[in-house]
Amino acid sequence: MDDKAILHRYLSTRRADLLGKLEGLSEYDVRRPLTPTGTNLLGLVKHVASVEFGYFGEVFGRPGSLELPWLADDAEPDADMWAAPGETREQIVELHRFAAAHSDATIDDLALDAPGVVPWWPDERKHVTLHQILVHMCVETAHHLGHADILRELIDGSAGQRPDDPNLSARTPEGWAVHRARIEAAAVAAEALAASD
Known part of the structure; x- marks a missing residue:
């Protein structure tokens, strides 16, 4: 697998993971703000789709048909x-x-060193390649997927990319409560030690 295919696979996987954060939730839960700045699951999907559309469209002279x-x-x-x-x-x-489909067409049609221009970036950085934009969108998507991970856990306790995610410790809800309590106790103890210095 070449570098472009590897980056494309990472981007495609993160896209699917982000959409998966909406599954099984009510209309309210996908929209409700869960941070002081209003971060919400459906907004993250809308944002990532919007910026991806611009980065793989306008940047490479391939604007899409959507306004x-x-x-x-x-x-x-x-x-x-x-x-x-x-x-x-x-x-x-x-x-x-x-x-995603519009982006995939750009990725498929262009070489990694294909030039593009990001008009909303500063002059000294606006000249880019497809390789740079692929890395940028992998990072952008993963960044917002991290936000979505936390939001989904706050909504219903779901964590990880899927129910059997091997990156998570196998704990029952009770086991997670004990683990969380241990971390809270450590934070309280560290605060007391810092205050006594």
Whole structure:
């Protein structure tokens, strides 16, 4: 497998993992803000799809047929980070799939050293290659997947990429509660030690 295929596989896997964070949740749970800045699951999917569409489209002179009003110059700030009531989960998931298919066509058609221009980056960095953008979008997608991991765990306790994720310790909910309590006790003890110095 060559470098482009490896990067493409990583990106495709992270995309699927991100969409998987929506599975089995109510309309409210996929939309509700769980951080002080409003981070929510459906907004993360909308954001990742939107930026991927731009990076593999406009950057390489391959704009897509969709208009994304939440990215317009006069759009409300952060409109790509949440779903308005009239935007359905199905529409946003379809946007994510459409952006992925558009990106996949760019990745398939161009060589890793194909040049592009990121107009929203500073002049000294805006000239890029497909290789750079593939790495950038792998990182961007994984970054937001990490946010989604935490949000999903806060919503219903689900952790990892799938129920049998080998990267997680095999613990019962009770075992996780004991583990969490041990970490909390360590934090309290460390705070007491720091205060006594």
